[in-house]
Amino acid sequence: xxxxxxxxxxxxxxxxxxxxxxxxxxxxxxxxxxxxxxxxxxxxxxxxxxxxxxxxxxxxxxxxxxxxxxxxxxxxxxxxxxxxxxxxxxxxxxxxxxxxxxxxxxxxxxxxxxxxxxxxxxxxxxxxxxxxxxxxxxx
Numbered sequence: 001x002x003x004x005x006x007x008x009x010x011x012x013x014x015x016x017x018x019x020x021x022x023x024x025x026x027x028x029x030x031x032x033x034x035x036x037x038x039x040x041x042x043x044x045x046x047x048x049x050x051x052x053x054x055x056x057x058x059x060x061x062x063x064x065x066x067x068x069x070x071x072x073x074x075x076x077x078x079x080x081x082x083x084x085x086x087x088x089x090x091x092x093x094x095x096x097x098x099x100x101x102x103x104x105x106x107x108x109x110x111x112x113x114x115x116x117x118x119x120x121x122x123x124x125x126x127x128x129x130x131x132x133x134x135x136x137x138x139x
Contacts, residue, residue, distance in 0.1 A: 002042045006035030014048050015040040021055055023048065 004010055012028035017040050024033060024040065033040050043051060121129070 004033055004040045004042065006033050006038035006040065008033050010040075010042070014043050014045060016043045016048075016051065017041075021059075023052060 004015065009030065009032055010026055011030050012026050015024045015026060015033060016022070017024065017035075017038050019039065023043070026033070
């Protein structure tokens with residue numbers, strides 16, 4: 001049995017996609033297989049008469065199991081979902097809210113700013129301060 005990928009030009013026949021459990025029929029003139037990354041196996045017609053009923057039987061046997069599994073999943077999700085919501089609500093009350101525009105690391109009220117040693121203003125800086133004060137009219 002030859003293997004092909006989706007989107008490939010193939011001759012007419014029956015091609016089975018084991019991942020999707022689907023059989024694609026390509027007309028006798030040939031054509032393209034659907035899908036871009038899907039894998040297909042060319043199956044001869046006599047073997048197809050065996051594969052398709054087996055796939056149908058497997059589906060019928062596992063469909064009730066799938067139903068029970070989905071039911072259990074829904075119940076577990078409902079039970080644990082309440083715990084998750086409660087934890088999220090508790091975390092929201094414990095965590096301080098975001099306050100836009102609030103400044104942090106600015107010091108305490110009444111605390112003076114420490115100046116680095118040797119950070120005395122230079123003559124150029126003092127002249128610039130005087131010029132700004134003059135232009136503002138603070139003098």
